Amino acid sequence: MRPPVRLEVMRRLITMSKEPSSEIPTRSSHVSVDRYIDLAELEKERIALFRRQPIIVAHVSEVPEPGNFVTEDVCGVPLVVLRDTDSEIRVFVNACRHRGTRLVSDEKGTCKKAITCPYHAWSYRLDGSLLHVPNEEVFDALDRPNLGLRIVQHEVRHGFVWALIDPPDGAALDIAAALGPVLDDDFDAFGLATHHVARKVSSTRTANWKLVMDAFAEGYHLKSLHRTSLSRFFLNGQIVDDCAPHIRQVGARKTLLEAAKGHEDGWDLRRDTTPFYNVFPNAVLVFHPLWLSQMSLMPEGVDRVRVVHRMLVAEEPADEVARARLEKSFTHIHEEVFEKEDLAIAESIQTTLRSGANTSVLMGGLEEGMRLFHLARDRALAELAT
């Protein structure tokens, strides 16, 4: 976020703290519970969202050296993100072209010169081309050039590796255009491209992936669900900017009121607010004062989601005291806030959805981000149908 945008956002938050109606609409809206429990809904999302939208599959700092790889499964498509010896990062489908064995099963690792299938030992160069087929003479006219690993369209931008599995009409991937001017400019101004991953953890939870996105799309629950873990740092409410299909939200930290008494030169966005972004369809970025959280929600079934949480930092901590402070902050946010509160509440909701208590989910004016997320999701599914 550039300085003029920072100031504007902070002015709006200060006004909102005195006049909540300046930013918070009065509105009731609904979405059907079917979208959280119906396999047919997930199937539509699999195609419209997870195959036809760019998805974050890695961060460049996870594959710093030639031969480094990380694996990621995007709604049923296993991928391997690999840095070649010429330093180029590529994304392949993690499946052997002989009979489909998963080529690498570890979450991360290093391939020296080739990837070798564990089944019959076909091997591939790090650029994906077919290197060696044992007993090749027993195959009739093997079409070698077409038996390299399936490559997936990808782009590195803002430090993330984005993959587009099934481009609509063969369109070229353009992350700047997909993010739109607001997010692309904000991420550039935050210097995301020079951050690196200090921690990466993932866990699988028994909830539809959108229930987790819902929890990260609204701040209405801050004073209740997070009353002992987070709420003491924040004022009520947040601003919500529709950057369709994405959303920019900024919550006001309590220090903002003190800062507001002084000159704007003394305002500090990272100290006095928490900006967060819902990057469509399945990623969240939360800018904490000292570091940022990037989460990816990967569906593994209609009521199963793998939540990947990356801790991104701008620079290495200066000393052991600073390192310990960062570690403590990450542990608090990840374990006490995300795992025990946000993800647990998503699982709690999942257990009631088939009970008949509600046929739809109700959202009010403090859940505007959630409403916008579902609108964007519905638009993407509608486009697929036309």
Ligand code: FES
């Ligand atoms: S399935 Fe990979 S070599 Fe046969």
Ligand SMILES: [Fe+2]
């Ligand atoms: Fe939360």
